[in-house]
Amino acid sequence: MSEKGLAQKVRETQVWKSIFRHGPPDNARNRASVVAGNVFLHLHPIKLKKSGVQLGYTWCMGGLTFFIFLALTVTGLLLMFYYRPTAEYAYNDIIALKEHVPLGIMREIHRWGAHAMVITVWLHMFRVFMTGSYKPPREFNWGIGVILLVLTLLLSFTGYLLPWDQLAIWAITVGANMAKATPFMGHGGPGAALAQIGDFVMVSDKNDVRFQLLAGRFVGEPALLRFYILHCVFIPLVVGVLIAVHFWRVRKDGGISAPL
Numbered sequence: 001m002s003e004k005g006l007a008q009k010v011r012e013t014q015v016w017k018s019i020f021r022h023g024p025p026d027n028a029r030n031r032a033s034v035v036a037g038n039v040f041l042h043l044h045p046i047k048l049k050k051s052g053v054q055l056g057y058t059w060c061m062g063g064l065t066f067f068i069f070l071a072l073t074v075t076g077l078l079l080m081f082y083y084r085p086t087a088e089y090a091y092n093d094i095i096a097l098k099e100h101v102p103l104g105i106m107r108e109i110h111r112w113g114a115h116a117m118v119i120t121v122w123l124h125m126f127r128v129f130m131t132g133s134y135k136p137p138r139e140f141n142w143g144i145g146v147i148l149l150v151l152t153l154l155l156s157f158t159g160y161l162l163p164w165d166q167l168a169i170w171a172i173t174v175g176a177n178m179a180k181a182t183p184f185m186g187h188g189g190p191g192a193a194l195a196q197i198g199d200f201v202m203v204s205d206k207n208d209v210r211f212q213l214l215a216g217r218f219v220g221e222p223a224l225l226r227f228y229i230l231h232c233v234f235i236p237l238v239v240g241v242l243i244a245v246h247f248w249r250v251r252k253d254g255g256i257s258a259p260l
Helices: 003-011 014-019 028-036 061-080 090-099 105-130 139-160 166-179 209-214 221-252
Strands: none
Touching (some): 003 014, 090 105, 105 139, 166 221
């Protein structure tokens, strides 16, 4: 089969059609469709159905999750002015935030907002599943939603260590120990014994996914700094971009109530 024929076969698959809604930019119409169908080049859709902006039976869980994410972003930025991610100061800074810093309630808003976001995103996924809104041609956006769910749980997991108390340290210790059972990537998981060439061990407790997560073999100050960067910078940026893609794709797919 020629390369052109193979490319045509790929474009005819349901996976390709769920991601791209236009053909190759080989004529004026398709070039315009490429621009209109790109979240970075054309953020707002050209048209949408009237039913797509009605509340209906959606429970507004997606919108509530986004609102809570904005609240967590604002309170998180304020907390960064007072919190120092070091073993010497982290716990004392959390205590100071509750007892001495003006508007110290923002730490509690951030904490309970994190719990609320986990609940609302699960309810949102439940609603989407029960109404069949994940079905073709919406499966691409369902995949984006699943990734956002995982990132939400990772935000909660990485933020749990930042108070640096005994509960946080031992909870992360247990959670990180589960990572060593990751297939082929954890030294205690299935397939780890296969990743060995002679005396050279490709996956061990010095380089597996648990070691990379904690920046060491145990929960220490390097783990605190790594979790701080993941929680405050890396994961929120990825979540923000994916939320923009998610909202844009909802509009492009005709609304939020039911599949086309």
